[in-house]
Amino acid sequence: MxxxxxxxxxxxxxxxxxxxxxxxxxxxxxxxxxxxxxxxxxxxxxxxxxxxxxxxxxxxxxxxxDFRTVLLDVMLSFLLFAGALHTDLQQLKALRWPVLLFATFGVLVSTFLIGGAVFLMLPLIGLEVDLIYCFLFGALISPTDPIAVLGILKKAKVPEKLEMKIVGESLFNDGVGVVIFLTIYGLANGSNPEFSLLSVLELFVIEVGGGVLLGAFLGWLTYKLMKSINDYNIEVILTLSTVMTGSAIATYLHVSAPLAMVVAGLAIGGQKVRKHAMSEQTQNYVDKFWELIDILLNTILFVLIGMELL
Incomplete structure (x- = not known):
């Protein structure tokens, strides 16, 4: 086969x-x-x-x-770009402080709450696990999954501000989650001579900062290219090229491809950018194309998840 x-x-x-x-x-x-x-x-x-x-x-x-490769190296960049492309950048700016709080302090609190609860519950089923490893588990699952969040919120009728806060948090919490996880992992694996808070901070700056800068550059470049022409076919292909090429570059540079795609999607999808770079026809085709990609990949992804679980 x-x-x-x-x-x-x-x-x-x-x-x-x-x-x-x-x-x-x-x-x-x-x-x-x-x-x-x-x-x-x-x-x-x-x-x-x-x-x-x-x-x-x-x-x-x-x-x-290879589920990890298919999800992290292929699907995730497309899905996050599609989600960010349909996120109102102006609303996100207005709610930046709640989003920042949820994506940082919220992830940290969730990590320790989940870790503490797991530590108290495991002895009930006869398992004794050190608290540090319970916190490690909490760090692993605390960042909300942007794919599931975006998929469910499309169906749920929640207030618009609440939806924007949840979507924004889910798009930006990965970098914080990585740092918390690696910090706890380093503490749990105390014999590792390479671990230090400085190395964790360095990784955070490279992964998150590099991803944001790359995404901003890709968004700006795509905007300039789209603004210089009026051909919806080529403009749709330009957005597709941004995701595929940007993911490959991010992997090569060892920066966060998901964050790069989020920033690029927000930069291209902003209302002001749309009006300057795309005709109404192009906006319609770009939105429909990425909506279809989003639906198709989400559908395949959750079928795969169901098969993987068993």
Whole structure:
């Protein structure tokens, strides 16, 4: 089974499960697709007692996909760019202080609350784990997942200001999460001679600062190129090139590709930039293109998550 056939199967399952959810179950797509995929996989497990052909095929698909690479190196940049592109930069600026507070202090508080709760609960099931490792787990899961947040908030009818705060926090908390995780990891692994608070700060500056600067440059360059022409086909391709080329450059420079794509998306998607760089027709095509990319990748992603869980 080659990669084209694997992608074909995933798109087919995504379309089928997406239809079932939209037609009958009507849960938020991210939740509905994961639940349906888990039920489907349980069904395949049951069927395997009589015929294991489908189970072996699903196992083969999962073993051929490097989930970390597919998510972090491919999907994440596209999804974050699409989410940032549809985020109102002016509203985000107006709510910058709550967003900054949530993305920094909020992640830190969550880390210690979750770590403390896990430390108290694990002895109840007979597990004794040092507190530092519980805090490490808290740091691992505290940053909210921007993909799930953006997907669910599109369906939920929450106040606009609250939605903007949550979206902004989810887009910018990764850098803080990395620093907290590495700091606790260094403390837990005290025998590591390379760990120091200075090395953590250096990593933060390079990853976060470098990602922001790269994203700002890419956003500015794409804006200039789009402003100089009036061809919606080429302008859509320019935005696609920004994401693909920008991710490759970020990986080469060892800076944060997700943050770079967030900043680039915000820079290109801002209302003032749109009016100066894009015609109304181009805005419509760019928005529809990235909305489709967002929906397609989200659908495939949560089908994969359901398969990976089992």
């Amino acid at each position: 080659d990669y084209y056939l694997i992608v074909t199967v995933l798109v087919f399952l995504s379309a089928t499960f997406g239809y079932i959810n939209a037609r009958f179950i009507k849960l938020p797509s991210t939740i509905g697709l994961t639940v349906i995929t888990i039920v489907f996989t349980f069904f395949i497990f049951g069927l395997s007692y009589f015929d294991d052909t489908l189970l072996n095929a699903e196992r083969y698909i999962i073993t051929q996909i």
